[in-house]
Amino acid sequence: MLRELTSVFVAYFAFWTICLLFQASRGPEQLAAFLTTMRKPGWLIWHAIGLLAVLFHTYTWFETAPKVLAVRIGEKRVPDRVIVGAQWVAFVVVAAVFFALLRLAG
Amino acid sequence: MAEETIVLRVQRYRPEQDSDPYFQDYEVPYRKDWVVLDALNWIKEYKDGTLSFRWSCRMGVCGSCGMMVNGRPRLTCNTFLREFYPNPITVEPLVNFDIERDLVICMDTFLEKLKKVKPWIIRREVKSPEEGPYNQTPAQLYRYKQFSMCINCMLCYAACPVVGMHPEFLGPAALALGVRYLLDSRDQGWNERMEEVGSHEGVWGCTFVGECSEVCPKHVDPAAAIQQGKVLATLDWFKRWLMPWGQK
């Protein structure tokens, strides 16, 4: 049930991202004001819970992926932990790329 | 030396004399190598011949002796008393089924669901015996082999919350069996089978709770079978809508 409820935070962060975009469309001052608000303790605590929730979504999704996609090489079935591991590797690579892109931005 | 004993709390129900199920306690000898089924047979032989329950092979291959042991669906021939000793053990009939008598459940609905997925090889082109067998490579066999190991013990139906809430849901064992045939290279019955497996009461009723695979004594992993069934049903759906010519 906890796994299913992470989807509430997935939806929430989608809406949050939309809000970010709307604030940005209003110009740099509005964007800066929005980001300042997001530093307030209340928002930080709420978003920390949200971050944990989406990380749990990632963890449970990666764990169940080998069940959905039975990957085979010839006769042998690729072990579940290899599929799980490969997803985490991809996760880290994507994280590094995003980090690098934002670094380059400014 | 006093003999060690353990209490079995068994659910009774005899339709001809009971209005409701009730619990009856039995004190049985405790032996380290005894399973719950041994205790039940001891009760029936020495204490209460009226107790009814299903069993057969007593070695975990026939699927007859499934019951709720301390609230979890277990094969009683595979559940040792020493796991619970010295605490009492509660034995009830499998949940999500109507009770026929004591620990015996009515499995008609289950058998109907098995039939719905047409669990046999369907051929459009039938070979004559002289043409030889329908051959299969080991790789083709392994695609579905795990899902063919089901012993129809119904523990997965007792574990599945969807079966409890939606009785028309085909359920883990029937769907795993359906997927077993969809994945069998010798089978040519994709279309007919997909009508049931790909229906609202088929794979799409499953929300991947995964309890079915947790309780399966033969490691069939019906949850995985159903998710793979969802992928197959999705590919089937896209093929029918985007490429309606040429049905399998």
Added chain:
Amino acid sequence: MARSNEPAVWSLFAAGGALTALVLPIHVLLFVFLVPFGVLAGDPDALLAFLRHPLFRLYAFVLCCLGLVHAAHRLRFTLVDLGLHGLAVPIAWICYLGAVLGTVVALYAVIVL
């Protein structure tokens, strides 16, 4: 029993689940935590330029759209499983309409950005 049309929405659910599993934690860490504290893209004009980049707009739209469909699909079943069986059909409508509305709003947001 006839084949269901569930695959139409399940494929979006699966895509949304896979994308958000891969990307959402880092997305949240970066934009919800690090950017507001100026650890990355501290200069507001640089950040704005980054957000306005067509590739980011595309990314944000796809993330929001698939994420909302994923959440709608999961919430629909969860609400029914929590006991609201009789309301299964209206719940499904409300959840998916919510996702569609959110997608339209997201599209508007990336366009006016």
